[in-house]
Structures are given as structure tokens and as C-alpha cells.
Amino acid sequence: MATSEVKTTDPGVDPATGEFRVLGQGQTFRSVTEKIAGIVLTPHTPLGWFALFGIGGAVATMLLVAVVWLFLVGVGIWAITQPVAWGFAIINFVWWIGIGHAGTLISAILLLFKQGWRNSINRFAEAMTIFAVVCAGMFPLIHVGRPWLGYWLLPIPLTMNIWPQFRSPLLWDVFAVSTYATISVVFWYMGMIPDFGTLRDRSTSKIGQYIYGMLSVGWRGSTRHWMRYETASLLLAGLATPLVLSVHTVISFDFAVAVLPGWHTTIFPPYFVAGAIYSGFAMVLTLAIPLRKFYHLEGLVTERHIDNMGKVMLATGFIVAYGYGMEVFMAWYSASHWEAFMMWNRMFGPMGWSYWVLVTCNLAIPLTTLWSRKLRTNVVFMFLLSLVVNTGMWFERFVIVVTSLYRDFLPSSWGTYRATKWDYMTYVGTLGLFTALFLLFVRFLPMIPMNEIRMMLPGAKITPKATAKAGD
Amino acid sequence: MPPREGTYGLLAEFDNPSDLVRATKQARHDGWRRMECYTPYPVEEAAEALNFHRNKVPLITLIGGLMGLAAMFSLETWISVLAYPLNIAGRPTYSWPAFVVPAYEWTILWAGLSACFGMLALNGLPALYHPLFNAPNFRDGATTDKFFLCLEAMDPKFDLIEAKAYLESFQPASVVEVQY
Numbered sequence: 001m002a003t004s005e006v007k008t009t010d011p012g013v014d015p016a017t018g019e020f021r022v023l024g025q026g027q028t029f030r031s032v033t034e035k036i037a038g039i040v041l042t043p044h045t046p047l048g049w050f051a052l053f054g055i056g057g058a059v060a061t062m063l064l065v066a067v068v069w070l071f072l073v074g075v076g077i078w079a080i081t082q083p084v085a086w087g088f089a090i091i092n093f094v095w096w097i098g099i100g101h102a103g104t105l106i107s108a109i110l111l112l113f114k115q116g117w118r119n120s121i122n123r124f125a126e127a128m129t130i131f132a133v134v135c136a137g138m139f140p141l142i143h144v145g146r147p148w149l150g151y152w153l154l155p156i157p158l159t160m161n162i163w164p165q166f167r168s169p170l171l172w173d174v175f176a177v178s179t180y181a182t183i184s185v186v187f188w189y190m191g192m193i194p195d196f197g198t199l200r201d202r203s204t205s206k207i208g209q210y211i212y213g214m215l216s217v218g219w220r221g222s223t224r225h226w227m228r229y230e231t232a233s234l235l236l237a238g239l240a241t242p243l244v245l246s247v248h249t250v251i252s253f254d255f256a257v258a259v260l261p262g263w264h265t266t267i268f269p270p271y272f273v274a275g276a277i278y279s280g281f282a283m284v285l286t287l288a289i290p291l292r293k294f295y296h297l298e299g300l301v302t303e304r305h306i307d308n309m310g311k312v313m314l315a316t317g318f319i320v321a322y323g324y325g326m327e328v329f330m331a332w333y334s335a336s337h338w339e340a341f342m343m344w345n346r347m348f349g350p351m352g353w354s355y356w357v358l359v360t361c362n363l364a365i366p367l368t369t370l371w372s373r374k375l376r377t378n379v380v381f382m383f384l385l386s387l388v389v390n391t392g393m394w395f396e397r398f399v400i401v402v403t404s405l406y407r408d409f410l411p412s413s414w415g416t417y418r419a420t421k422w423d424y425m426t427y428v429g430t431l432g433l434f435t436a437l438f439l440l441f442v443r444f445l446p447m448i449p450m451n452e453i454r455m456m457l458p459g460a461k462i463t464p465k466a467t468a469k470a471g472d
Numbered sequence: 473m474p475p476r477e478g479t480y481g482l483l484a485e486f487d488n489p490s491d492l493v494r495a496t497k498q499a500r501h502d503g504w505r506r507m508e509c510y511t512p513y514p515v516e517e518a519a520e521a522l523n524f525h526r527n528k529v530p531l532i533t534l535i536g537g538l539m540g541l542a543a544m545f546s547l548e549t550w551i552s553v554l555a556y557p558l559n560i561a562g563r564p565t566y567s568w569p570a571f572v573v574p575a576y577e578w579t580i581l582w583a584g585l586s587a588c589f590g591m592l593a594l595n596g597l598p599a600l601y602h603p604l605f606n607a608p609n610f611r612d613g614a615t616t617d618k619f620f621l622c623l624e625a626m627d628p629k630f631d632l633i634e635a636k637a638y639l640e641s642f643q644p645a646s647v648v649e650v651q652y
Contacts, residue, residue, distance in 0.1 A: 029512060029617030155547060163556035166548045167563070167570040175544075175574040179581040186588045198512070198615040217592065218599035221614050224524050225595040226514035231529040232591035236584055239533075243580045250573060454513040454617075462517050463490045 023120070023300060029454050032300070036195075036448045037202050039295055048294065049443060056435030063429020066422050067142060075145050077422040084405045084417040089143035091397040092427050094251055095279070096136030097177070098272070098393065100184070101244050102280020103129030107187060108240035111233070117308055119452040120300045124291070124438075125284050126188040127447070131437040132283070133181045135430040140173070142426075169253035176250040183243055187236050193219050194229070195446040248272045255400065261342035262404030265330065271323030278316040278362075279393035281309050285386035287438065289379050291447070300448055303377040310376035313389065317367050320396075324363070338409060346403040350416065354399050361392025476652040480603035481507075481624040482635050484644035485613065489515050492619035495642040496521035499623065502638075506627035510604070510620040512613075529591050536586025537579045544578035545571055603652045610650075622650070 070077060080087040103125035110118040141150050153174045155164050164171050196216035203209045219225070252268035285306065292301040331343035347355050365388050369375050376382065407414045441447065454460060486492040489511065496509055496518055509518040519525070548571040552558070557565045592598070604610050604622065614620055621644075623635050632649065639647045 033512075033616045155551060161556070163551040165558055165560075166552055166574060167560065167567055169573075172573040172577075175577040179577040182581060183584040186584055190588050190591075194513075194615070201611045201615045217597045218602060219597065219615075220602055220604055220610075221510045221512055222595075223509040223511060223515065223518045223522060224527075225597075226511065227516075227519045227524055228527045228529050228591045228594050230514050231527055232533075232587045235530060235533050235587040239537075239580045239584045239587070243577070243584075246573075246576060246580075451513040459617075460489060460513065460515075462493055462515075 023302065023453070023456060027299060027453075027457055029457060029459055032453050032457065033198060033202070033450050035297070035300070036446055036450050036453070037199055039442070040199060040444060040446055041203055041208065043205075045443060046294070049439060053436060053439045056432045056439060059429055059432020060436050061429075061432075062425050063433055066425040066429055069422065070142060070426070071147065075143065077420060078426075079417055079419045079423055081415065083408055083413055083415045084402055086401050086405065087417060088419055088423040088427055089139040090254075091394065091401050092430065093136050093139035093143075094272075094397045094401075095394050096132045096139070096430065097180075097251060098248065098276035098279045098397075099283045099390075100129040100132035100136065100180075100280065101248060101273070101276035102284050103127070103132070104180075104184060104187075104240050104244040105277050105280065106284065107191070108237040108244065111237040112241060116456055117305055119456060120302075120448055121284060121288060121305055121309075122452070123188075123191065123449045124287060124441070124447045125280075126184065126191065127438065127441045127445070128280075128283060128287060129184050130181070130188055131434050131441070133177070133184060134437065135434050137177055137181060138430065140177075169250060169257050172250045173254060176247045180243060180247045183236070183240055187240060190229075190232065190236065191449055192445060193217060194221065194451040195449060197221065198450055199446065245273055248276045255404075260404055260408060261336070261338040262327075262346065262400065265327065267323055267326050267330075271320065271326075274316045274319035274323065275393060275396060278313055278320050279390055281313045281316070282386040282389035282393070285309055285382055286390065289383040289386070291442065293379075295442075297448070300453065303379070306379060306382050307373065307376045310370050310382060313366060314370040317362065317370070317389075321363050321367060324359070342404060342407075345407050346399060349403070349407065351403050351406070354395050354403065358392055358395040358399055361388045362396060366392075478652060479625045479632060480606075480650040480652050481622045481626075481630075482632070482639055483604065483607050483610065483648050483650050484621045484623075484639040484642065485609055485646045485648075486619040486621070486642075486644050489518070489619050491642065491644070492621055493517045493521050495621050495639075495644070498642070499621070499638075503629060504623060504627055506624040506630070508622050508624070510610070510614045510622065512615050512617060512619075515619075528594060529587060532590035532594075533583050533587040536590070537583030540578040540580075540582025541575050543582070545575040548574060603650055606652075607648050607650045609646060609648065618645075 078087055078089070080089070103122075106118050106125040107122040107129075110122075141147050144150060152158075152162070153164060153171065193216055196212050197219035200209055200212040200216045203212055249269040249272065252272035255263040256265060256268040258264060288301055288309075289306070292298055328343055331339045334340075346352070366385055369381075369385065402417045406417050484495065486495065492509060492511070493515065496507070499507060500521060500523060507522070509515065509522065511518060545568075549566060549568075552567070552571070553565045559565075604614075609618070610620065612618070621639070621642075623630060623639065629635075636647055636649075
């Protein structure tokens, strides 16, 4: 190992092992368990939780109102029309799915790469994935106009004898997103089974023991069980990795397969995936930073986690920057009149401001500041930066959807796009729904995987010599 | 299955994984076969000590994945070629490259579900009851910070008095008898 080359004066290095320290010092199996299980099992819900849940619930109610009105009146209450037939619904769909991708990346890809630091953050990153997919999946369904006919998307025998068209990326989306949602839930739940066992054993209330006992499916920590469990986790991680890459690829096909300037490009799949991870890590930071402060989890979600996430954002941010650059380059190099006009219109047309918001939020601010370790470990700065990147990534989807559509080939068919209050209510409403779901998760489920944290503690080291006496 | 009675086994509690692994290795060396370790997190060394190296989860996952692939690809082919052929700009009805994407997704879907449910099935879970939960110290420690070795009464070598003395020789924190 190359750890000997690391200077031991580095504050992030544990002098005992010479390895980078991920968790805070002085943690034991019991202290970690009590800390994490205590958040769930305490009968005292913090007042701040109620306050936030109230806000989230109120905003989610607004979503309910917006959706009910949509079902009563139709999609005409939104700003979508010709030529911009894909408005906020698709922007928000892509944005939310993208946010979800970081959760899978953290739980699956970093597991395959044996990045131990992911253990502290993977559970709530996975929860974030699931709730983001819930919010995302809603948009195409309510966008179809007659949502009660949504089951037409599925290949099921109907009396009308009609079957779906398998050559369309929109149908591929149905399978990609539904598979993604299912596998994410399975992965998330399977990861929690041993922790449910812990909660079952530590819960003092009858109802807690009953519910967590049911959820734990009778887990008892048998070594043979653990080994099959570890194999299944690894396999699921190996399956989720190509899955997560395929999901945003398929979503980018929705655009790239259309012959529209600004959409019809082969760079879309990698650029969408990188953008998804970029915004997803930003969302993990948005959630993790207040959470660790609120629940005093600084020993488990350390500055090193925030630092590492900053580095991932820096790397994916540059891939995104390459994507933007390549779009501009191809607009010129393709020598296509339409492509060149699209890019000019995107930058300097009536909606040019949105392009510059995107450049500022996604490139100018993060890619200059994330180089500094001082800033990467500054939690306040990182929290604000994560909000900036989330905004920027939302604008990226706005730019892709709206500025490619509103001025296409024929000037006579040009139009514009101005979102209505129902558009905003639906979008902001999903933020409330997400917040409410996430708060329920934090309150009732173990937000940090206890079994995985235990593996990283110094007490988990197997020593060949007898230690029964030494520990007394 | 008729309800069992009597002793399920003897449960030795250890404070750290190293002692557990050493005791397990020794017990296996001394001819014990029906035994199991219980730990609050996966301890690979314990599995090695139990000589448990392979499991069938990968095979189940592979079979599940291939079934998903075959199921979706045949469904797409049947729909597009036989059940509901659509002529779109004269393209062939059997346009298999387009079928790859949903088939790929279903490969992953079925493989993932097989991995999770196959793991649970092989583990005999969900299980509503297990005699080990009768042990007073098991529920406090097995999912928190204690490490257990259980010598099961099914082992031909098992004799309550002798096995207890044998386990005591590893200096565990405690040895308790577990009833069905």
C-alpha cells in the first residue's frame, strides 16, 4: 500500500494506522449503534422536525391542489403549447431523476470501488434516490393528459388489442425508470434489514419491536446469512451500476433521437449521466450538511466526506463543462445553419439569460472554487454551493428543453414559453413532497447503516493473538 | 415440522471478533460441524473458520437475469412481429436493436430481484421465530456489539456438559444453553 508515502502530519491521517481517517475518533460498536438507533427510537421528536415537516407537508399539499386541478381541467393550465410542448414537467422529470442518480452512484459504484467513506452517507443517499424517483416518476404520468390511461404504457393484454411501440425511447423510459425505482427500493430495503434487526432488539416499545421485527424478516446476524447477504449486495451493486448509467442514457435518448437542433446529438448520454451525478452530489450535500448539524452526526459524516463529495463534483462538473463546450463546438463545426442559429439563440436570444444562469451556477462558481480544500471542507460554503449547483442543473434542463424548442426551423412557427402559476406550484410542490418523505425517513428509519459503520471501526480488526486478557 | 423440544445449542458470547474467530477455528479443527457464528456485521474470517466459502446467490442471480432477458426480448418480438405489427416508414417489424434497451432493463430487474429474494430464501428468511432469540443475552448483543458462537445440539459430538466445558475453555464472556 502507498499509505507510507502520506505525510503523518496530515490532520486527516490516523497516526495509528497511517490511513486516512473517515470517522471521528473514539467510536465503539455500542456508541455508534446507540447514536444512530437513538435518533429513531427516541420517543422525543425534536421540535425542529415538526416545524420542517409542517412546511414540507404544506408545500406538498400545494402539489395536491395543483394536480387535482390539472386532472379536472387538463394540461392546458400549464404553459405548454406549440412549439414548446415539453415544459416544466419534462424539465422536472429529468432534474429529479438526475438527483436520484448520485444515491445509486454512492451506494453501488463506490461500493464496487471499495470506497469505505461512502458507508456513512449511502443510506440517506439511497433514500434521496427513491424519493427523487417518486417525484420524477409523477411528472410523465401527469403530463400524459389523461393520467387514468397511464397503464396504456405497459405491455399488458387489453380488450382493445393494442400493444405499445417498442421502437420509441419514450417506451424505453417506462422500463428504465420502473426498473430503476424497483431496484433502488430493493437495494435500499435489503441494506436496512440488519439495521432493522438492531432496531428490533433495541426498541423498548411493543409497537416498535413489532414493526421493526416484521421489517427485519427475522434477521439474526448468522455468518452464513451475512456471507450470502454480502454476495447479494455486491451483485446488486454490480447490477445497479450499469442500470444507473442506462437510465439517464435512455432519458437522453428521448431528446437525442428527435431531429431537433440542440437535441440531436450523440454527446447527450454521457453528458446527461455526468450532469445527473453532479446535481445528485449537490443534493446529497444539501441534505447531509443540515442533517449532521441537526442530529450531531459530525463524528460519522465528517469533513472528509464533504471534501470527497466536493472532489466528485469537481470531476463531474468538468465532464459537464466538456459537454457544454462540445455543444458549442459542434454548432460551429457541423456547419449546419440550424445548429449554429440554435446555439446563438440559446446564448443571446430572448431567453439567453437562462443559459448564462446555467454557466454561472454550473461552471463559473463551482469549478473555480472547488479546487480549494479550505473551501471544500467549509460546510457553510459547501451548503450554499450545493444550492447553486442544484439551481444550475435545473436551468440546464430548462435550457435543453425550452431553448431548443421555442425557435425551431420555421420562423413562422416560433413561439415563447412562460410558465404559469400551476407549473410553479407543481414544481415547488414536489420539493415539499420530497422534504416530507425525507423527514419521515430520518425519523423512522436508520439513516446511517450501522452494520457498515461497525465494519470500519478499529474494534473490527481481527488480531491473531489472544486478546481476552488484554481488554480487561 | 413438529415442534421441537429440548436444547437447541450452547451459545458462547465473546466481546471481540478475534476471540470468536479463534474459537471457531479451533472448534472446527476439533471436529465440530453443526455450529454457527452470529455477529453484528459481516466477519469474513468467521466464514472462513466455518469453511463456508461459496453460496448459490450468484447462480440464482444469473438465472434470473437470463430469464428477464429472454422474457422481455420474446415479448417485444411477439408484439412487434405477430400481435401488433406496425409499419413505421417501412422499417422491418423485427427491429431487434430497438428491443435491446427494454430487454437490458429487464435483465437487470429480474437479476436484482433474484439476488435479493434468492438471498432471503437461501437464508430461510423471513422467519418469524428462532430459538436463539430465547437466549437472554442474544438480543442485547448480537445486533449491536457482541460476537456469538453457537454449538448446535444436532452435532453428533454434542453433549451438554462436555460442550459447555469445551466452550468455557475459550474464555468467553458467558456460555448459555438455548432452548427450543
